[in-house]
Amino acid sequence: MSDELKIVVLIKQVPDTSSVAGVNPDGTVDRARAKRMINPFDKFALQKALELRAEHGGVIIAISMGPPPAIEVLFDAIEHGADKGFLLSDKRLAASDTLATAYALFKCIEYIKDVDIVFTGLQTTDGDTAQTGPQIAERLNYPQITYCEDLIVENGKVKASRIIDGGVQKLEAPMPILVTVANSATRLEHKQFANVYRSKELLRDEQAKKERIQLLDLDKINADPKKVGLVGSPTVVGKTWKIGEKGGSCRLFKGAAVSKEVETLVDCLSTEGRGIEEYVR
Amino acid sequence: MNNFENVFVIADQIQNDLRPVSMELLGAAKELAEKLGVKVQALVMGHNLKDIPQILIERGADEVYIVDQPELKEYTTLTYRRAAIAVLNSFEKPPHIVLCGATTLGRDLAPRIAAYFETGLTADCTELDIGEYTHKGKADPSKIGTFKNCLYAIRPSFGESLKARILGPWKNPQMATARAGAMIPSRVNTKRSGEIIPMKVEFDKSDFRVKVIETIREVSKDLDLVKAKVIVSGGFGLGGEEGFNLLKDFSTIFNDSAIGASRKAVDSGWIPYAHQVGQTGKTVRPVVYIALGISGAIQHRVGISNSETIIAVNKDENAPIFQFAHYGIVGDLYEVVPLLKEQFKKVMGN
Numbered sequence: 149m150s151d152e153l154k155i156v157v158l159i160k161q162v163p164d165t166s167s168v169a170g171v172n173p174d175g176t177v178d179r180a181r182a183k184r185m186i187n188p189f190d191k192f193a194l195q196k197a198l199e200l201r202a203e204h205g206g207v208i209i210a211i212s213m214g215p216p217p218a219i220e221v222l223f224d225a226i227e228h229g230a231d232k233g234f235l236l237s238d239k240r241l242a243a244s245d246t247l248a249t250a251y252a253l254f255k256c257i258e259y260i261k262d263v264d265i266v267f268t269g270l271q272t273t274d275g276d277t278a279q280t281g282p283q284i285a286e287r288l289n290y291p292q293i294t295y296c297e298d299l300i301v302e303n304g305k306v307k308a309s310r311i312i313d314g315g316v317q318k319l320e321a322p323m324p325i326l327v328t329v330a331n332s333a334t335r336l337e338h339k340q341f342a343n344v345y346r347s348k349e350l351l352r353d354e355q356a357k358k359e360r361i362q363l364l365d366l367d368k369i370n371a372d373p374k375k376v377g378l379v380g381s382p383t384v385v386g387k388t389w390k391i392g393e394k395g396g397s398c399r400l401f402k403g404a405a406v407s408k409e410v411e412t413l414v415d416c417l418s419t420e421g422r423g424i425e426e427y428v429r
Numbered sequence: 430m431n432n433f434e435n436v437f438v439i440a441d442q443i444q445n446d447l448r449p450v451s452m453e454l455l456g457a458a459k460e461l462a463e464k465l466g467v468k469v470q471a472l473v474m475g476h477n478l479k480d481i482p483q484i485l486i487e488r489g490a491d492e493v494y495i496v497d498q499p500e501l502k503e504y505t506t507l508t509y510r511r512a513a514i515a516v517l518n519s520f521e522k523p524p525h526i527v528l529c530g531a532t533t534l535g536r537d538l539a540p541r542i543a544a545y546f547e548t549g550l551t552a553d554c555t556e557l558d559i560g561e562y563t564h565k566g567k568a569d570p571s572k573i574g575t576f577k578n579c580l581y582a583i584r585p586s587f588g589e590s591l592k593a594r595i596l597g598p599w600k601n602p603q604m605a606t607a608r609a610g611a612m613i614p615s616r617v618n619t620k621r622s623g624e625i626i627p628m629k630v631e632f633d634k635s636d637f638r639v640k641v642i643e644t645i646r647e648v649s650k651d652l653d654l655v656k657a658k659v660i661v662s663g664g665f666g667l668g669g670e671e672g673f674n675l676l677k678d679f680s681t682i683f684n685d686s687a688i689g690a691s692r693k694a695v696d697s698g699w700i701p702y703a704h705q706v707g708q709t710g711k712t713v714r715p716v717v718y719i720a721l722g723i724s725g726a727i728q729h730r731v732g733i734s735n736s737e738t739i740i741a742v743n744k745d746e747n748a749p750i751f752q753f754a755h756y757g758i759v760g761d762l763y764e765v766v767p768l769l770k771e772q773f774k775k776v777m778g779n
């Protein structure tokens with residue numbers, strides 16, 4: 149029996165909020181103008197997949213759901229060493245919440261078949277819910293390990309540790325399984341030249357590109373259009389508003405000798421009833 | 430027993446220690462239930478739960494469902510999922526609202542339950558409320574209408590400086606996870622009475638697919654950021670891992686203190702994720718939060734805005750942190766911190 153693994157990594161394209169492009173003065177993001185990037189948390193997931201494949205062999209399939217430009221993150225994944233990419237893109241998916249997104253990604257994974265491990269990032273920087281992974285696992289009836297820090301496969305079993313409040317759990321589980329990778333796991337290695345080269349080739353060779361990156365829509369994966377998009381999302385965003393600017397009341401000490409500033413600060417703290425005295429040893 | 434419209438809380442306990450987030454959930458649930466004129470129900474799962482159900486009643490639950498079985502001694506997704514779903518399915522109608530803590534337990538469990546019921550779940554809420562909602566979107570005509578008594582699940586949105594109100598009035602239970610530290614815990618009232626309802630759950634073999642080999646609890650007290658009274662927190666301005674040694678040394682002069690960090694410090698590999706404070710880390714509510722070399726990005730700010738006093742040290746007088754800190758020193762933290770330590774001891778030391 150071969151212990152080669154069929155690994156899926158779920159990767160989302162998100163707006164790059166660290167760049168100024170497309171970030172409005174009020175802090176909202178103009179998605180059309182914003183730069184795009186791979187969800188930083190998903191890099192940790194990809195790295196785990198690369199490590200497992202190096203140890204056991206097998207294939208890494210990156211899946212992304214999003215509008216056509218999301219294909220960029222699949223190229224990125226291939227440059228880092230993923231074997232294949234699938235882009236699920238369909239107008240009917242627009243405005244999907246996590247339940248709907250999880251349903252669509254679940255149908256993709258079903259379509260790909262016989263997967264051993266599904267890796268997701270801990271969360272995204274735009275949706276930021278950390279719930280898509282477990283929701284997919286529920287649909288697949290897979291066990292799951294969230295907040296996973298370390299993971300190895302030994303004798304056909306997954307051995308992993310997961311962060312819990314106040315400690316760590318060491319777990320053992322069978323495959324197939326879904327794992328969400330904590331951002332304290334190893335960071336993504338640099339791209340290898342050969343992979344980057346091969347990925348660039350794909351841009352020139354339409355046939356090769358089709359083999360490496362496949363486009364999917366709802367019909368192809370046999371997904372129920374009523375369970376995705378606006379129609380299939382049980383939640384909506386009702387209203388948004390700016391987080392209140394309290395500001396302005398800071399007592400700022402500057403310009404004097406540091407020792408003087410520190411003295412004044414501690415004096416203020418002790419006379420202004422801040423209750424800190426109680427905690428100084 | 431009619432279960433219509435109640436507010437249902439899944440309590441968070443580790444080793445029979447009720448987590449603070451459970452009291453915060455009850456605090457929020459009580460307010461919601463009062464607005465709706467309904468009951469607060471709580472569920473606690475585990476083994477040898479002893480007086481936990483009683484504590485839940487004293488903290489505001491009207492009915493406490495307990496599943497106390499050896500299989501639930503340690504948390505695992507599938508066993509707790511089975512138990513929670515069994516209890517929720519035992520009702521004639523699902524509760525109006527189901528709340529969970531946005532802890533490593535709640536964030537693991539709640540999405541499974543929501544997916545099972547195919548209902549909405551809003552992650553990491555910082556406020557909860559009840560109100561009316563009118564849906565006009567034409568994309569799905571079946572959703573149009575005005576809905577009373579909706580759960581308003583309010584959370585910081587998209588890593589931006591916005592808050593969003595998320596609604597899901599079309600299907601019950603309306604679910605949300607609440608971020609630890611963000612809501613006011615309910616007070617203890619030893620005179621409150623309530624009903625304790627033990628439940629027995631049948632597990633399936635498949636529920637034991639994941640085995641807990643070992644649980645390692647952090648013995649070091651300094652990790653309990655959420656409970657700490659004084660937090661000494663470091664950011665990218667520390668310039669390197671060694672910076673945290675200075676912080677640790679500084680923190681030794683405080684009782685009940687813990688070390689916090691910004692995401693950039695964590696992502697740089699200087700300190701483990703468990704120390705991260707902010708939108709994607711922990712929400713804290715200490716008496717004093719001392720931010721050293723932290724710029725004060727909105728995602729950091731949302732995690733510390735419940736601190737009673739925020740003291741910031743930053744080289745850059747225009748750093749955003751000075752807009753919401755209570756006290757600030759403009760200067761090099763490596764110069765300021767040793768002096769600050771001396772001065773605290775001199776003036777306030779016991």
Ligand SMILES: Cc1cc2nc3c(=O)[nH]c(=O)nc-3n(C[C@H](O)[C@H](O)[C@H](O)COP(=O)(O)OP(=O)(O)OC[C@H]3O[C@@H](n4cnc5c(N)ncnc54)[C@H](O)[C@@H]3O)c2cc1C
Nearest residue numbers: 588664665666691692707708709710722723724728744762
């Ligand atoms: C979706 C999302 C979620 C996020 N979640 C979080 C989160 O949970 N927590 C979090 O913290 N961030 C989070 N972030 C990241 C956040 O936007 C900031 O990037 C981060 O908080 C910056 O960390 P910092 O303040 O340490 O670093 P910087 O912004 O680089 O600031 C370093 C500061 O140190 C000062 N400095 C430098 N040297 C010295 C010195 N010697 N003495 C004194 N001061 C000095 C500088 O003037 C500067 O102000 C999130 C971002 C996104 C998009």
Ligand SMILES: Nc1ncnc2c1ncn2[C@@H]1O[C@H](COP(=O)(O)O)[C@@H](O)[C@H]1O
Nearest residue numbers: 158213268269271272275277278279280
């Ligand atoms: N549209 C998407 N395409 C691919 N993966 C996704 C998508 N949305 C979420 N995921 C995966 O689910 C994880 C958690 O996302 P979230 O629930 O949005 O915080 C991400 O880190 C991704 O691995």
